[in-house]
Structure formats: C-alpha cells, structure tokens
Amino acid sequence: MLKPLGDRVLVEIIEEAEQKTAGGLYVPDSAKEKSQRGKVVAVGSGKLLDSGERVALEVNVGDTVYFAKYGGTEVSVEGKDYSLLSERDILAIVE
Amino acid sequence: MLKPLGDRVLVEIIEEAEQKTAGGLYVPDSAKEKSQRGKVVAVGSGKLLDSGERVALEVNVGDTVYFAKYGGTEVSVEGKDYSLLSERDILAIVE
Amino acid sequence: MLKPLGDRVLVEIIEEAEQKTAGGLYVPDSAKEKSQRGKVVAVGSGKLLDSGERVALEVNVGDTVYFAKYGGTEVSVEGKDYSLLSERDILAIVE
Amino acid sequence: MLKPLGDRVLVEIIEEAEQKTAGGLYVPDSAKEKSQRGKVVAVGSGKLLDSGERVALEVNVGDTVYFAKYGGTEVSVEGKDYSLLSERDILAIVE
Amino acid sequence: MLKPLGDRVLVEIIEEAEQKTAGGLYVPDSAKEKSQRGKVVAVGSGKLLDSGERVALEVNVGDTVYFAKYGGTEVSVEGKDYSLLSERDILAIVE
Amino acid sequence: MLKPLGDRVLVEIIEEAEQKTAGGLYVPDSAKEKSQRGKVVAVGSGKLLDSGERVALEVNVGDTVYFAKYGGTEVSVEGKDYSLLSERDILAIVE
Amino acid sequence: MLKPLGDRVLVEIIEEAEQKTAGGLYVPDSAKEKSQRGKVVAVGSGKLLDSGERVALEVNVGDTVYFAKYGGTEVSVEGKDYSLLSERDILAIVE
Numbered sequence: 229m230l231k232p233l234g235d236r237v238l239v240e241i242i243e244e245a246e247q248k249t250a251g252g253l254y255v256p257d258s259a260k261e262k263s264q265r266g267k268v269v270a271v272g273s274g275k276l277l278d279s280g281e282r283v284a285l286e287v288n289v290g291d292t293v294y295f296a297k298y299g300g301t302e303v304s305v306e307g308k309d310y311s312l313l314s315e316r317d318i319l320a321i322v323e
Numbered sequence: 324m325l326k327p328l329g330d331r332v333l334v335e336i337i338e339e340a341e342q343k344t345a346g347g348l349y350v351p352d353s354a355k356e357k358s359q360r361g362k363v364v365a366v367g368s369g370k371l372l373d374s375g376e377r378v379a380l381e382v383n384v385g386d387t388v389y390f391a392k393y394g395g396t397e398v399s400v401e402g403k404d405y406s407l408l409s410e411r412d413i414l415a416i417v418e
Numbered sequence: 419m420l421k422p423l424g425d426r427v428l429v430e431i432i433e434e435a436e437q438k439t440a441g442g443l444y445v446p447d448s449a450k451e452k453s454q455r456g457k458v459v460a461v462g463s464g465k466l467l468d469s470g471e472r473v474a475l476e477v478n479v480g481d482t483v484y485f486a487k488y489g490g491t492e493v494s495v496e497g498k499d500y501s502l503l504s505e506r507d508i509l510a511i512v513e
Numbered sequence: 514m515l516k517p518l519g520d521r522v523l524v525e526i527i528e529e530a531e532q533k534t535a536g537g538l539y540v541p542d543s544a545k546e547k548s549q550r551g552k553v554v555a556v557g558s559g560k561l562l563d564s565g566e567r568v569a570l571e572v573n574v575g576d577t578v579y580f581a582k583y584g585g586t587e588v589s590v591e592g593k594d595y596s597l598l599s600e601r602d603i604l605a606i607v608e
Numbered sequence: 609m610l611k612p613l614g615d616r617v618l619v620e621i622i623e624e625a626e627q628k629t630a631g632g633l634y635v636p637d638s639a640k641e642k643s644q645r646g647k648v649v650a651v652g653s654g655k656l657l658d659s660g661e662r663v664a665l666e667v668n669v670g671d672t673v674y675f676a677k678y679g680g681t682e683v684s685v686e687g688k689d690y691s692l693l694s695e696r697d698i699l700a701i702v703e
Numbered sequence: 704m705l706k707p708l709g710d711r712v713l714v715e716i717i718e719e720a721e722q723k724t725a726g727g728l729y730v731p732d733s734a735k736e737k738s739q740r741g742k743v744v745a746v747g748s749g750k751l752l753d754s755g756e757r758v759a760l761e762v763n764v765g766d767t768v769y770f771a772k773y774g775g776t777e778v779s780v781e782g783k784d785y786s787l788l789s790e791r792d793i794l795a796i797v798e
Numbered sequence: 799m800l801k802p803l804g805d806r807v808l809v810e811i812i813e814e815a816e817q818k819t820a821g822g823l824y825v826p827d828s829a830k831e832k833s834q835r836g837k838v839v840a841v842g843s844g845k846l847l848d849s850g851e852r853v854a855l856e857v858n859v860g861d862t863v864y865f866a867k868y869g870g871t872e873v874s875v876e877g878k879d880y881s882l883l884s885e886r887d888i889l890a891i892v893e
C-alpha cells in the first residue's frame with residue numbers, strides 16, 4: 229500500500245453510480261465527469277510549519293471527502309483508482 | 324452534508340429574483356449573471372497560521388455574504404446550488 | 419448594507435463632475451475614465467498578521483480616498499456605485 | 514492634497530528641461546522619455562511588518578528622488594503631475 | 609556516488625516490468641510511460657527552515673517511493689537511471 | 704550624486720576595452736555585449752528583514768563587482784554610465 | 799578571481815571527456831550537451847535567513863558537484879569556464 233508523506237492524503241475514488249444531464253439523459257461513460265468524492269485510506273504525518281512543528285491533518289482514515297478537480301495525482305493499485313492529494317486540495321468532509 | 328476544511332466556508336447560493344438591464348429590460352435566464360450572494364451554511368475550523376495556531380473565521384453560519392465571482396467551487400447537493408469558498412473570497416457580510 | 423471582511427473597505431464612488439481633455443473639450447459620458455475617488459462608508463476588522471494579531475486599517479469611515487484603477491470589486495446597491503477594495507489598493511487619503 | 518498610505522510616497526515629477534539625443538538633436542515633446550526624477554511632497558506611515566511593527570520610510574519630504582520607470586500611479590492635481598509610489602520603487606535619493 | 613544536498617533525495621528508478629494497455633496489448637518500449645517508482649539510495653541533510661534549524665527527511669535509505677512525474681532531475685550513473693528529487697516531489701512510500 | 708535606498712547599490716559600469724569573437728575578429732561597437740563589471744560607488748542602508756532589523760550589505764564602496772545581466776536600472780550621470788542594482792543581482796566581488 | 803556573495807558558489811566546469819550517443823557514435827563538439835559537473839573553487843558567506851542569521855553553505859571548496867542545467871551564470875576567466883550558482887542549484891556532491 230502507499231503511505232503518503234507530509235500533508236498528503238491517499239483517497240480511494242468513489243465512482244459516481246450514474247450521471248444524469250439536466251434533461252434527464254444518461255451520459256455514456258467516456259463523457260462522464262471525473263468523480264470528486266473519495267474515501268480516505270491513509271494520511272501523512274502532517275504539514276511541516278516554518279517553526280519545525282508538524283500539524284496533524286484535519287481528515288482521518290475512513291472520512292468521505294469532496295476534493296478539488298485538479299491538484300491530485302491519480303494512482304491505480306490492483307484495479308482500484310486512488311488520488312494522492314495535498315490536504316489543501318480537500319475541500320470538505322461529506323457527512 | 325458537507326463540512327468545509329480549514330478556512331473554507333459552504334455557502335448556499337441565493338438566486339437573484341430578477342435581473343434588469345440599465346434600460347429596464349428583463350434578460351433571459353441564460354444571459355443572467357451568476358449570483359454573488361449566499362447564506363453561510365457551514366464553516367471550517369479556521370485558518371492555520373505559520374505559528375500553528377488556528378484563527379476562527381469572521382463569518383458565521385446564518386450570515387448572508389457577498390462573495391467574489393471567481394474562486395469558489397460549485398457543488399450541487401439535492402437540487403440546491405452551493406459554493407465552497409476560502410474565506411478570503413468572501414468580500415463582505417450583507418446586513 | 420455591506421460589512422467588509424478583514425482588510426477590505428467599502429467605498430462609495432464619487433463621480434467626477436466633468437472631464438476635460440487637454441484641449442478643453444468635454445468628453446461624452448461613455449468615454450469618461452472611471453473615477454478613482456470615493457468616500458469610505460465601512461471598514462473591515464483589519465489585516466490578519468501571521469502572528470494571529472489583527473492590525474486596524476489606516477483609513478476611517480468618512481475619509482475621501484484615492485484608489486487604484488484595478489483591484490476592487492464594484493457593487494451597485496440601491497442605485498449607488500460602490501467598490502469593495504483591499505486596503506492595499508487604497509493609494510492615499512484626499513485631504 | 515493627497516496623504517499616502519503605508520509605504521507609499523507622493524512625488525511631484527520634475528520635468529526634464531530638455532532632452533538631447535546622442536547626435537545632439539532635440540526631440541519633440543511627444544517623443545520625450547518620461548521623467549524619473551521628482552520631489553517627495555508627502556510620505557506614508559511606513560511599511561507594516563509581519564510582526565505588526567511599522568518601519569518609517571527612508572525618504573523624507575523635500576528629498577529629490579530617482580524612481581523606477583514602472584510601478585507608480587500618476588495623478589494630476591491642479592495642473593501638476595505627481596506619482597504615488599511604493600518606497601521599493603524609489604531607487605535612490607539625488608544628492 | 610552522488611550525495612544529495614538539503615532536502616534532496618537520490619532515487620534509483622525501478623523499471624516497470626511490463627506495461628499493458630487497457631485492452632491487454634503490450635506497448636513497445638518507446639511508448640512506455642516513465643516509471644514513477646524508485647528505491648531511495650541517498651538522502652540529504654534535511655530541509656533548512658527559516659529558523660536556521662534543519663528538519664530530517666521523512667524518507668530513509670532503502671524505502672521504495674512513489675514520486676511525482678515532473679520535478680526531479682534524471683542522472684545516469686554506470687548504466688543505471690537515477691532521479692535527484694526534492695522531498696516534496698515524493699508523494700508516498702510504497703509499503 | 705545618487706544615494707541608493709535599502710539593499711540597492713550604485714555601480715559605475717566598467718567598459719570592456721575590447722571584445723574579440725572566438726575567431727579573433729573585433730566586433731563593432733553596436734554589437735558589443737553589455738559589460739557586467741563595475742565599481743561600487745555607493746551602497747544603501749541595508750536589507751530590511753521581517754524582524755525590522757537592517758542587515759548591512761556585503762559589498763563596500765570601492766569593490767569591483769560582477770553583476771547579473773538583467774535586473775539593474777541604468778542611469779547616465781554627467782556622461783558616465785551607472786547601474787542601480789539590488790545586492791541580490793551582484794553575483795561576485797572581483798578580487 | 800571571483801568571490802561569490804551570499805549563498806552563491808563559483809564552480810569550475812569539468813568538460814566531459816567524450817560523449818557517446820546510445821548507438822556508440824561520437825557527437826561533434828557543437829552538439830555536445832553542456833556539462834553539469836564542476837569543482838567548487840569559491841563559496842559565499844552563506845544564506846541570509848529572515849532572522850538575520852547566516853547559514854554556512856553545505857558545499858566546500860574542492861568538492862566536485864553535480865548542478866542543475868539552468869540557473870547559473872557562466873563566466874569565462876583566462877580561458878577557463880566557470881558557473882556562478884546559488885547553492886539551491888547544486889543538486890549533489892559527487893563522491
């Protein structure tokens with residue numbers, strides 16, 4: 229498995245079950261928008277401050293998160309899609 | 324629901340009831356300018372300073388805010404439009 | 419009314435009564451340069467420093483200010499034109 | 514008059530009496546290079562440091578200064594040309 | 609051998625044994641994607657903070673790492689391919 | 704004369720006596736490369752740190768210096784060519 | 799000789815004896831890649847931190863170093879090629 233460094237987080241991407249256009253039509257797979265939801269599976273040691281202190285991340289393993297469209301690096305491990313993201317690219321926790 | 328991280332804020336966008344041009348004509352929906360007003364529905368834990376301290380946000384849940392045109396990420400949850408914004412993209416509280 | 423956040427200032431724009439070209443001709447309204455003068459009607463809580471301290475703004479409600487051409491966001495409230503500006507975009511106080 | 518904010522300085526531009534090309538010819542007014550010399554007529558309260566301290570400017574009212582070509586904002590007040598500059602755009606004091 | 613400076617790390621690139629396209633076809637060597645995996649063979653003295661303190665790196669000699677596609681400098685020493693990377697370009701440790 | 708501000712330095716440019724191309728030919732004046740050598744004739748009060756402290760410059764009046772090609776502002780005073788440079792644009796002292 | 803300032807280092811470039819292409823052919827001189835190896839012949843006084851402290855460089859006179867392709871300024875002194883580099887452009891010490 230991958231252990232993220234610093235303020236990075238490993239997120240398993242949750243495929244959206246279906247995507248409907250405004251008119252109710254289903255879009256074929258190739259035209260689907262990329263999912264911006266995922267489950268946190270590993271977190272780094274925290275952000276290193278200029279003071280030398282590390283600050284623990286706000287997200288925890290198991291959280292479902294909503295992340296920014298651009299910013300992460302996609303990795304595919306054993307057929308599953310993950311994204312390695314800086315915590316600043318995680319916009320919110322889905323509750 | 325979405326719980327914003329750090330200095331981010333979740334704002335429910337308030338659709339402008341109507342938009343008149345200078346000449347008094349109504350503009351059709353597709354030409355409408357995007358609303359820059361919204362109601363704060365959730366706030367993050369605050370901005371992380373270099374000292375490691377977090378500073379609480381200036382806006383609170385329930386505030387009506389005026390935000391910058393560009394900068395937020397739009398999210399649609401159960402038919403309602405939201406914007407996830409950094410507090411620095413909120414220009415003023417509407418009183 | 420709008421209550422600016424942080425180091426932002428709400429300025430009511432003062433329309434220049436007339437604009438003369440070097441040759442003494444009056445320019446029609448559409449060719450007028452945008453006014454860079456305004457009256458401060460509300461100020462934010464101050465600039466947040468890295469130390470967590472807030473520094474009060476140098477301008478006060480009632481000041482007439484000269485501001486940078488680009489940088490602010492224009493807002494129209496009840497027929498009056500305002501600009502929401504960072505204090506760093508205010509160049510000088512008109513005395 | 515204008516009272517500059519922060520680390521800004523108000524400089525009255527000194528028109529160069531004449532401009533000669535390398536070959537000794539006089540250039541007509543419209544082709545003149547913009548003057549980079551001026552007299553300081555007002556100074557701001559100083560630069561705000563991250564510590565919250567303000568540092569007094571190095572230039573004083575009455576100094577003749579040599580400033581960078583780009584960076585200031587030109588203002589015309591009662592027929593005189595001024596430039597509102599950050600102190601970092603003032604390169605040297607002319608002695 | 610090369611001894612990295614500061615927050616830099618020397619990584620021996622692990623060639624991917626084979627690369628299959630989605631359809632199961634093998635891609636010829638020239639079309640292969642560059643490997644993003646490697647073994648750490650040397651680490652620098654750590655990141656220099658503004659306080660003058662050095663912070664030891666999170667990766668150690670012997671770690672297998674997953675690194676960003678762009679950011680490192682490739683070096684070839686005695687027929688082996690290495691990358692000299694800043695620690696911030698190392699995304700995760702492969703466990 | 705000009706008294707530089709802050710971390711700036713006034714350097715009198717030393718014209719290179721002649722410039723030979725690789726083939727031994729002399730290049731006409733207009734094709735000459737700009738000199739990057741000069742003598743320091745005045746130095747500023749030093750660089751202002753975020754702590755409010757000023758750090759004296761490393762170069763002194765009388766030093767011959769080698770400076771970066773781009774970065775300074777050229778000034779011509781009484782027929783002599785000078786450059787006003789930030790100390791960071793001075794690469795080395797010629798000894 | 800040249801005495802570098804601050805965090806700069808003077809490196810005498812080591813010409814690569816020969817350059818073979820993958821197919822074993824010799825490339826003519828004009829097509830040679832620029833060498834990225836050199837011997838440190840002088841070092842600056844160190845990097846100035848925001849605290850006002852100077853941190854001694856990690857490289858010493860006599861070290862053979864591997865440096866980044868872009869970033870330094872080339873200088874030719876008495877027929878020898880040197881590069882004036884910031885320490886951050888030195889990637890590793892060759893041991």
